[in-house]
Amino acid sequence: MEGFRELFIAACLGGMLSFASAQPDWAYNAVKQSSALTVPKEASAIIMHKLTEVEISSKSLTKIYSQIAVKILTSAGSSFGVMSIPVSPFVEVKKLKGWIIKHDGSAKALPADNIVTISPQESAGYYDDSHIVVAALPGVEPGVIVAFEIALEEKGWTSLFNSFTFQIQEPVKFAQYAVTIPQGWDLLKGEWRTGPVQFEQQGNRYLWTARDLAYQPEEPLAPSWDFLSRRVSVNCFDPSKKGAHHFSQWPEVAQWANDLHRQAAAADQQLIRETRSRTDSLATLQEKLRAIAAFSQKEIRYVAVEIGKERWQPRPAPATFFNRYGDCKDKTTLMRAMLEAIGINAVPVLVNTEYPVDPDLPTPFQFNHCIVGIRVPQDSLPERWQHARIGDWLLFDPTDEVAEIGELPWPLMGRMVLIAANADTVLLQLPYADPEDFRRVYHTRARLNDDGSFSADVDIIDYGSLATYSRYSQRINPGSKQVEEWRSEMAQKLPGIQLEGFRTAASEDSVTTSFSIKGQRFIQKAGNLVLLRPNLFYSPEPPRLTAEERQHPIWFGPPIEINSEVLWQLPEDWTPEIDLSEFESGCSGALLRSQISFSGSLLHYRFLERQTGRLMWPDEYPGARNYDKDLSAIKGQTLLLKTP
Amino acid sequence: MEKIQSTKLLIIVFLVCLSLRASAKELTWEPVTATDWEVNEDTLAEKHGAIMIIEKIEADEADLINRKCYVTIYRRIRILNPEARKWGDVLIPYIAKHQKIENIQGRTLLRDGREIPLAKEQIFDKEIFTAEGLKIKQKSFSLPGLTDDCIIEYLFKIRLPQPNGAWDPEKEIPLLSGEYTWKFYRGKGMGYWYSWFSELISPNWLIQNRTVKIESQELPSKKKTEKVLLTVRNVPAFKPEPYSPPENVLQTRAILFYGSTIDVEADDRAHWTRSAADIYARYEEFAKPNTRLAKTTAAFDSLPGQRSKIEAAYRWLQSNVKNITYLEDEEEYLKNTSVDEVLERGYGTREEINYAFYAMLQQMGIKSGLVYVVDRDKGEFIKKAKYWQFHRILVFEALAGGDPRIYSPGDLYLSPTQVPWLNEGTLSFIQTKEMLAFYTIPFSKAYQNRTHRSLALSVAEDGGATVEIREKLTGQEARELRLACHQLDFDERREALANWVEAAFPQARLDSVLLEETAGEPVILKYRLFYPVSIQQAGSRLLLRPFDFLSRVKYEFSAETRRYPFQFDYAFEQVDSLAIKPPPGWKIEALPKNVFLFKDAGPWELQFKETGQEILVSRLLRLSKPYWEAADYAKVREFFNIQPSLKELTIVLQQDNSPASAGK
Structure with missing residues (x-):
C-alpha cells in the first residue's frame, strides 16, 4: 500500500508538472511546422496559428475562444510575448493560459505572477471602467514560439458586434475566424483587404480562413497600418427584434442614437434663459450659430466619463452646462439643447475619426465620435460655410478645439457619417478637402551681399483651414513660444540665422506671420563658383521612393498647397546660370511647378507644391517615383552664380 | 440615573469638543480675497495660464509608530485662460491597503461670488494596476463649473505608512505662497522607551535652495521644537529643458528625514567618518574568509610592477567571474556572502566583483580603497544629507602625490582606469580603513x-x-x-x-x-x-x-x-x-x-x-x-x-x- 501511495503521489506530482507546462496540441503542431519555414529577413515574427471562435447565444451572451502561436524571429518580435486583453463590466476573461516553447520542444507555462491588470487610461479628465489584462511570458527571445489560449465572455448587446484582424504586418501561416449565430438570426459582414481570405458559410456558422499571408514590408509614403491591415467585422441580429439593439439597417442605428440622445438634449428653464441671454441681442442666424458653437466648443472643457451606460448615453444638457465639462456626446447634446432653445433643429451625427466605415455593416460600433448636424436653409449661410454642409445639414464638431462653425476639422474630411435624424437616414460622405482649403504662401524679399551674408523680409500667409489652425496656435501659444518655433523651423534650413521683428495679423480668411531674418553663410563657394539655393523654405533631401518595386499604395500626405515666392536682390554684376527656367512635374497624388527669371539684379523664384490627398495605387508607382525624384531635385535646386 | 445621565452628557460633550478641536486643526478653506482675484500674469515673461496662489501641506507623523503618517494637501489656483482649465482635473494615485485617501474636497469660485462645490459622486476611484500582491488605485476628479477666469481649490488627506520625506515647491506653474508644516514623531506610543531611543530618531531637514529660498522656522520655539514650518514665496514655474541634470538636482527642495542626534548635530565630516566605519565593516565581513582569494591572487602578485598586477587582477575578474547584474534572471543565482564564494562560484554582482578586486589589491599590498558614487542621471551626492545616497561602489588605487586611479571591473566592458560615464564629474566619497575624503571624479577626455x-x-x-x-x-x-x-x-x-x-x-x-x-x-x-x-x-x-x-x-x-x-x-x-x-x-x-x-x-x-x-x-x-x-x-x-x-x-x-x- 505504501509503495502504491508513493507511486500515486509521484504520478500526481508528475501529472501536475506536466499539466502545468505541457503545451496544447495546436501549439505543438505550430512548433512542428515552424522548423520547415522560409522566413523573410525583415520579419520580426511569424504568426503560425491564429484562431478565434465566436459563439453568440440568443440571450446576447457571446463566448469568444482564441488561440495564437507566434514564432519569434528577432528581438523586435518579443512584443508578441505580451498579450493584452481589453476587459470591462461586459467582457470577462474566463481562461488565460500561455506557453513559451523553445527549440528543443521544452515548454514553460505562463506564471500567475506574470498576469497584471492595468487601466488603459490614466490621464486626468478621463474616467472609465475598462481595464486591460496583460500577460507577459518571461524569457522571450528569437527562436522561441509563444502561445496563448484565451476564453472570454461578453454579455449584452455589445457582444453582437465582433471583429478579427488577420494580419497587420508580419507573415501569417494560418488564421481562421469563425462566428456561430443562433438559428434564425442574420449576420452582416464587413471585409477590409481580405482578398487572400477564403470565406464559407455552413448554415449558421460563418468561416473565414487565410493561409500563407506574405509579409507586408514597411515602405515610405505608405498609408497607416490601420489602412493596410486585413480584417473582418461582423454584426449579428435577430430579425424579429429589429431596433432594440438588433441592427440590420442604418436607419435603425440612427433611430437608436436619436432615442438615446433625445431626453438628454432637453433644455431646462435655466438653460433656455442662459441661451437666450447669449443670443437675443444677435441679429443674424449666422451670429447666433457662431455664439452657441463657440460656447459649446470653448466653454465646455473636454472631460470624458465613460462608465456603464455613459459610454453611449450623453449626460443631460443642463448637467453639462452646470459642470462646464463633457465629452463629445455631452458637448453635442448641450449644443443641440441650446439650438433648440432658440428654435433651431439639430441632431447628433455619428462619425469614425480613425477607420473607414463599412457601409454594409450597420452598427453603432463603427463610430467613435459624435458631432452636431444643424438643419438650416441652404441659402441662409455664407458661401464659405458650404464646405461644412451635407444636404440640409450644417455640421459642426464642438470637441475640435480649432475648427470654427462653417469649417470641418480636416480629420473628418472625406469620412462617412450617420446623421441620426428620424427618417431617410443613410450614410453620407463628408466632402473631401481641396488643397486650396489648406493653402500657405511664403512671400520673401531677400538681399544677398557679396560676402555671402543675406537678409530677408518674410511674410507667411495661411488661408482657409490652415488659417484656422494658425489662428488657434497663436491663441494658445505665447508670442515668445511662437518666435522660438519659427526660429527653430527656419534654423533647420538656414543654420545660424537671427530672427527679428516677429508679428502676426489676422483677417477673416487669412492669417499672416511676418519676420525678418539675417544670416552669415547662405551661399556656397566652391572654387570660383558661387552656389545659391533660391528657395529659403526648403532644404535638399534625397528622394524617398527609391525601391524598384512597390507593394503598398502611396500617399504623399493630406491635401495642401504651398506657394513660395522669393525675390532676390543680387550684388551688382552677379548673374545666375539658369538652365531650367520652368519646370513642372506631377502625378495623381501631387504636383509641382517652378519658375525662375532674372532681370537687372533681381532673381525671381516661384515654386508651387500641391498635394491632392489622393491615395495612389501600386500600379501608379512609377509615376509617383518620378515625381518624388523631381521633388527632391527641385527642393534642393541650386543656381550657379557668375561673379565679376 | 441622573448621575449616569449627566456623566454620559459630560462624556458626550467632551468627545464633541475633542472632535471639534480635531477638526479645527484640519485644513479648511481660507478666505478668498480681492488680491487673489487680482492675480495675473501681466508681469511674467512666460505665461502659463494659471498661477498657484497657495499650496499648504501638513505632514503629521505623530503616529509614525503605528505606520500612520498623514499628509494634507491644500491648493488654490487662479485660472486665467481656457487651456489652464486642465488644472481642474486632479489625479491622486495610491497603493491600496498601504495608503488611503480621505476627505477630498473641492470647489470652483466665480467672480460673481458663486461657488460650485465638488460633489461626492464626481470623485472616482479606480484600480490602475493590479498584480499579485500589489494594487495601485487612483482617486480622480474634475472640478465643475470652471471658466477661463475663476479660482479653484481642493484639498485632500492621504494616509501613508511611512514619512512623506520631501517637499518640492517648484511646479509647472508659478507658486505665490507655499507652506509645509512638518509635525514630526515625538515618541507617541513608545512611552518610557522614547527617552532611550529619541537620540536615534531625531528629525532633520535639509534645504536645497536653488531657484528660490525656503525659510524654516522651528515652532513653538527652537528650544522645544514640536514642528517645523517651511515657507517659500514667489516660486517661478519649473520648465524642464533637454539634456539637463535630473530634476531633483535642479530644483529647490526640502528633504525631511529622521537620524541620530549625533548625526544631526555633527558636521559633515564627522557623520561620514562614522558612516565610513560602518560601511567598511561590511566590506571586511565580506572579505573573509579568503583562502581562495590568496591562491588566485598569487598568480598576479608575481608580476613585475604594480600596474601590471592591477591590470592582471582586473582582467582576470572580468573574464572569469560572470557579472549577474547585467542578467535578466539575476534572482536565480544564490547570494554570495564572501569574496571566496564569488571566486568559487564564478559569478557575482557588480558590487561583489568590485569588492573582490579590492580584496585582491589589499592581498597584494597595494594602497587602495573604496569609492562610493552616485549616478548623475539620478541625482548628486549631498554631503549635508546624512543618509546613504550612493548607487555603486568602485575601487581606487592611491598614488603618491597625485589623484587616485579609479577602477570598476564590476561594470562590464570598462577598461582599467575607466569609470562608467554616469559617475564621471560627480562628487564621491572615498575611504580606506584609515582615511576618508571627498573627491570629484574627473571627466574622461574627448x-x-x-x-x-x-x-x-x-x-x-x-x-x-x-x-x-x-x-x-x-x-x-x-x-x-x-x-x-x-x-x-x-x-x-x-x-x-x-x-x-x-x-x-x-x-x-x-x-x-x-x-x-x-x-x-x-x-x-x-x-x-x-x-x-x-x-x-x-x-x-x-x-x-x-x-x-x-x-x-x-x-x-x-x-x-x-x-x-x-x-x-x-x-x-x-x-x-x-x-x-x-x-x-x-x-x-x-x-x-x-x-x-x-x-x-x-x-x-x-x-x-x-x-x-x-x-x-x-x-x-x-x-x-x-x-x-x-x-x-x-x-x-x-x-x-x-x-x-x-x-x-x-x-x-x-x-x-x-x-x-x-x-x-
Whole structure:
C-alpha cells in the first residue's frame, strides 16, 4: 500500500508538472511546422496559428475562444510575448493560459505572477471602467514560439458586434475566424483587404480562413497600418427584434442614437434663459450659430466619463452646462439643447475619426465620435460655410478645439457619417478637402551681399483651414513660444540665422506671420563658383521612393498647397546660370511647378507644391517615383552664380 | 440615573469638543480675497495660464509608530485662460491597503461670488494596476463649473505608512505662497522607551535652495521644537529643458528625514567618518574568509610592477567571474556572502566583483580603497544629507602625490582606469580603513572616447550611392556599442548593430554589418550601405550633395536661451575620413571651402582635397567636456547647430569629355 501511495503521489506530482507546462496540441503542431519555414529577413515574427471562435447565444451572451502561436524571429518580435486583453463590466476573461516553447520542444507555462491588470487610461479628465489584462511570458527571445489560449465572455448587446484582424504586418501561416449565430438570426459582414481570405458559410456558422499571408514590408509614403491591415467585422441580429439593439439597417442605428440622445438634449428653464441671454441681442442666424458653437466648443472643457451606460448615453444638457465639462456626446447634446432653445433643429451625427466605415455593416460600433448636424436653409449661410454642409445639414464638431462653425476639422474630411435624424437616414460622405482649403504662401524679399551674408523680409500667409489652425496656435501659444518655433523651423534650413521683428495679423480668411531674418553663410563657394539655393523654405533631401518595386499604395500626405515666392536682390554684376527656367512635374497624388527669371539684379523664384490627398495605387508607382525624384531635385535646386 | 445621565452628557460633550478641536486643526478653506482675484500674469515673461496662489501641506507623523503618517494637501489656483482649465482635473494615485485617501474636497469660485462645490459622486476611484500582491488605485476628479477666469481649490488627506520625506515647491506653474508644516514623531506610543531611543530618531531637514529660498522656522520655539514650518514665496514655474541634470538636482527642495542626534548635530565630516566605519565593516565581513582569494591572487602578485598586477587582477575578474547584474534572471543565482564564494562560484554582482578586486589589491599590498558614487542621471551626492545616497561602489588605487586611479571591473566592458560615464564629474566619497575624503571624479577626455570612421562612397548618376564604412571606437563610445550587443546571439546582434547604424543613416538600406571586438582593444564595426544622395543636374554640371549623414546630430538645441546647466553623456571626438568617387563620366570642377571653427565647445573642422578622381573629406568634431553652465549655452548651441548646414555642401562636377574617360 505504501509503495502504491508513493507511486500515486509521484504520478500526481508528475501529472501536475506536466499539466502545468505541457503545451496544447495546436501549439505543438505550430512548433512542428515552424522548423520547415522560409522566413523573410525583415520579419520580426511569424504568426503560425491564429484562431478565434465566436459563439453568440440568443440571450446576447457571446463566448469568444482564441488561440495564437507566434514564432519569434528577432528581438523586435518579443512584443508578441505580451498579450493584452481589453476587459470591462461586459467582457470577462474566463481562461488565460500561455506557453513559451523553445527549440528543443521544452515548454514553460505562463506564471500567475506574470498576469497584471492595468487601466488603459490614466490621464486626468478621463474616467472609465475598462481595464486591460496583460500577460507577459518571461524569457522571450528569437527562436522561441509563444502561445496563448484565451476564453472570454461578453454579455449584452455589445457582444453582437465582433471583429478579427488577420494580419497587420508580419507573415501569417494560418488564421481562421469563425462566428456561430443562433438559428434564425442574420449576420452582416464587413471585409477590409481580405482578398487572400477564403470565406464559407455552413448554415449558421460563418468561416473565414487565410493561409500563407506574405509579409507586408514597411515602405515610405505608405498609408497607416490601420489602412493596410486585413480584417473582418461582423454584426449579428435577430430579425424579429429589429431596433432594440438588433441592427440590420442604418436607419435603425440612427433611430437608436436619436432615442438615446433625445431626453438628454432637453433644455431646462435655466438653460433656455442662459441661451437666450447669449443670443437675443444677435441679429443674424449666422451670429447666433457662431455664439452657441463657440460656447459649446470653448466653454465646455473636454472631460470624458465613460462608465456603464455613459459610454453611449450623453449626460443631460443642463448637467453639462452646470459642470462646464463633457465629452463629445455631452458637448453635442448641450449644443443641440441650446439650438433648440432658440428654435433651431439639430441632431447628433455619428462619425469614425480613425477607420473607414463599412457601409454594409450597420452598427453603432463603427463610430467613435459624435458631432452636431444643424438643419438650416441652404441659402441662409455664407458661401464659405458650404464646405461644412451635407444636404440640409450644417455640421459642426464642438470637441475640435480649432475648427470654427462653417469649417470641418480636416480629420473628418472625406469620412462617412450617420446623421441620426428620424427618417431617410443613410450614410453620407463628408466632402473631401481641396488643397486650396489648406493653402500657405511664403512671400520673401531677400538681399544677398557679396560676402555671402543675406537678409530677408518674410511674410507667411495661411488661408482657409490652415488659417484656422494658425489662428488657434497663436491663441494658445505665447508670442515668445511662437518666435522660438519659427526660429527653430527656419534654423533647420538656414543654420545660424537671427530672427527679428516677429508679428502676426489676422483677417477673416487669412492669417499672416511676418519676420525678418539675417544670416552669415547662405551661399556656397566652391572654387570660383558661387552656389545659391533660391528657395529659403526648403532644404535638399534625397528622394524617398527609391525601391524598384512597390507593394503598398502611396500617399504623399493630406491635401495642401504651398506657394513660395522669393525675390532676390543680387550684388551688382552677379548673374545666375539658369538652365531650367520652368519646370513642372506631377502625378495623381501631387504636383509641382517652378519658375525662375532674372532681370537687372533681381532673381525671381516661384515654386508651387500641391498635394491632392489622393491615395495612389501600386500600379501608379512609377509615376509617383518620378515625381518624388523631381521633388527632391527641385527642393534642393541650386543656381550657379557668375561673379565679376 | 441622573448621575449616569449627566456623566454620559459630560462624556458626550467632551468627545464633541475633542472632535471639534480635531477638526479645527484640519485644513479648511481660507478666505478668498480681492488680491487673489487680482492675480495675473501681466508681469511674467512666460505665461502659463494659471498661477498657484497657495499650496499648504501638513505632514503629521505623530503616529509614525503605528505606520500612520498623514499628509494634507491644500491648493488654490487662479485660472486665467481656457487651456489652464486642465488644472481642474486632479489625479491622486495610491497603493491600496498601504495608503488611503480621505476627505477630498473641492470647489470652483466665480467672480460673481458663486461657488460650485465638488460633489461626492464626481470623485472616482479606480484600480490602475493590479498584480499579485500589489494594487495601485487612483482617486480622480474634475472640478465643475470652471471658466477661463475663476479660482479653484481642493484639498485632500492621504494616509501613508511611512514619512512623506520631501517637499518640492517648484511646479509647472508659478507658486505665490507655499507652506509645509512638518509635525514630526515625538515618541507617541513608545512611552518610557522614547527617552532611550529619541537620540536615534531625531528629525532633520535639509534645504536645497536653488531657484528660490525656503525659510524654516522651528515652532513653538527652537528650544522645544514640536514642528517645523517651511515657507517659500514667489516660486517661478519649473520648465524642464533637454539634456539637463535630473530634476531633483535642479530644483529647490526640502528633504525631511529622521537620524541620530549625533548625526544631526555633527558636521559633515564627522557623520561620514562614522558612516565610513560602518560601511567598511561590511566590506571586511565580506572579505573573509579568503583562502581562495590568496591562491588566485598569487598568480598576479608575481608580476613585475604594480600596474601590471592591477591590470592582471582586473582582467582576470572580468573574464572569469560572470557579472549577474547585467542578467535578466539575476534572482536565480544564490547570494554570495564572501569574496571566496564569488571566486568559487564564478559569478557575482557588480558590487561583489568590485569588492573582490579590492580584496585582491589589499592581498597584494597595494594602497587602495573604496569609492562610493552616485549616478548623475539620478541625482548628486549631498554631503549635508546624512543618509546613504550612493548607487555603486568602485575601487581606487592611491598614488603618491597625485589623484587616485579609479577602477570598476564590476561594470562590464570598462577598461582599467575607466569609470562608467554616469559617475564621471560627480562628487564621491572615498575611504580606506584609515582615511576618508571627498573627491570629484574627473571627466574622461574627448580623445579617449573617439569614433574614427573611414568611409568610401561611390555615387551613381541617379544619386544612388554605395558606402563602405569602417568605424573604430574607443572609450565610452566602444563600451556603449559593446553593451548594446551584450549577451545577444548572432541574429540579435545583427539586429542591434543594424539599429545602431540606421540611427546614423536613417534613409539608408543596410547591406552587411560586422563587429570585431577583442578584450582591451578598440571595437571595429564594418558595414555597407545603399544610400540615396541628393543630386541635381545643372546644364553640363552635376551638383552633388553627399553629406546628409554628416548633418545628423545626436543633440539638438532650438531654444534661444537656457536657464539650467546641461550635460552630455561624455566628452567625445568624431573623426571622419571620407573618400568619394564621383559617377563615371564626370570630373571634379569645384569643391566646398574648408571650414575651421575653433569654438570654446571644441574644434570643428572640415577639409576637402582632390586626389586624382577622388575627393577626400576629413572632418573633426570634438566636444571638449560634457558638463556646461547655462551661461555657456550660446557657444555650445552654435557648435551643434552648424551640423545641419553640412547637407548643403555641394561638390560641383563637370562632364568629362576626355578620351581617357570615354574609354571607361
